[in-house]
Amino acid sequence: xxxxxxxxxxxxxxxxxxxxxxxxxxxxxxxxxxxxxxxxxxxxxxxxxxxxxxxxxxxxxxxxxxxxxxxxxxxxxxxxxxxxxxxxxxxxxxxxxxxxxxxxxxxxxxxxxxxxxxxxxxxxxxxxxxxxxxxxxxxxxxxxxxxxxxxxxxxxxxxxxxxxxxxxxxxxxxxxxxxxxxxxxxxxxxxxxxxxxxxxxxxxx
Numbered sequence: 001x002x003x004x005x006x007x008x009x010x011x012x013x014x015x016x017x018x019x020x021x022x023x024x025x026x027x028x029x030x031x032x033x034x035x036x037x038x039x040x041x042x043x044x045x046x047x048x049x050x051x052x053x054x055x056x057x058x059x060x061x062x063x064x065x066x067x068x069x070x071x072x073x074x075x076x077x078x079x080x081x082x083x084x085x086x087x088x089x090x091x092x093x094x095x096x097x098x099x100x101x102x103x104x105x106x107x108x109x110x111x112x113x114x115x116x117x118x119x120x121x122x123x124x125x126x127x128x129x130x131x132x133x134x135x136x137x138x139x140x141x142x143x144x145x146x147x148x149x150x151x152x153x154x155x156x157x158x159x160x161x162x163x164x165x166x167x168x169x170x171x172x173x174x175x176x177x178x179x180x181x182x183x184x185x186x187x188x189x190x191x192x193x194x195x196x197x198x199x200x201x202x203x204x205x
Contacts, residue, residue, distance in 0.1 A: 009071035016064030023057030140173040142186070142203040150203070152196040156185035162196045171203065
């Protein structure tokens with residue numbers, strides 16, 4: 001708060017100094033113009049204006065000096081000199097009694113005594129299931145749908161017959177299909193272990 005007041009006083013002092021300089025300079029010019037007036041009335045008016053300017057300039061200068069003086073006193077007032085040579089006073093008996101009456105805050109830690117005859121509880125281990133679930137892979141398969149059976153051929157649309165597969169037999173698909181002359185052929189593996197090709201229209205996926 002004191003800093004704000006001091007800053008305001010310094011600003012006021014600066015404004016008043018500027019106003020004092022303005023009025024004093026204006027009064028000097030008015031004084032120089034007094035002899036140039038032709039009539040006595042004009043000379044009196046010019047002299048009156050000169051005196052007013054000098055009065056305003058002096059008043060502004062006085063206000064500026066007072067404001068700056070008060071601001072300077074306010075800035076110097078918070079400064080306090082510390083006597084470094086002063087020695088602290090010895091404590092009184094009441095202070096010593098108060099200091100000695102404070103109980104000790106040192107905690108006491110009690111060490112438990114373990115009896116050698118007391119049984120030691122051994123924690124029972126919890127059995128853990130180490131068997132990890134295994135996902136059984138799904139094998140793609142198809143079933144033979146031909147009452148007279150289905151020939152397993154060496155190649156798609158080939159004439160060499162490897163095995164006659166009965167109706168309802170489950171075949172393992174090898175995920176390979178080819179088309180020969182508009183007929184689809186699926187590569188399969190039979191339960192007997194033979195690998196070859198069968199017509200797609202005689203199996204069900």
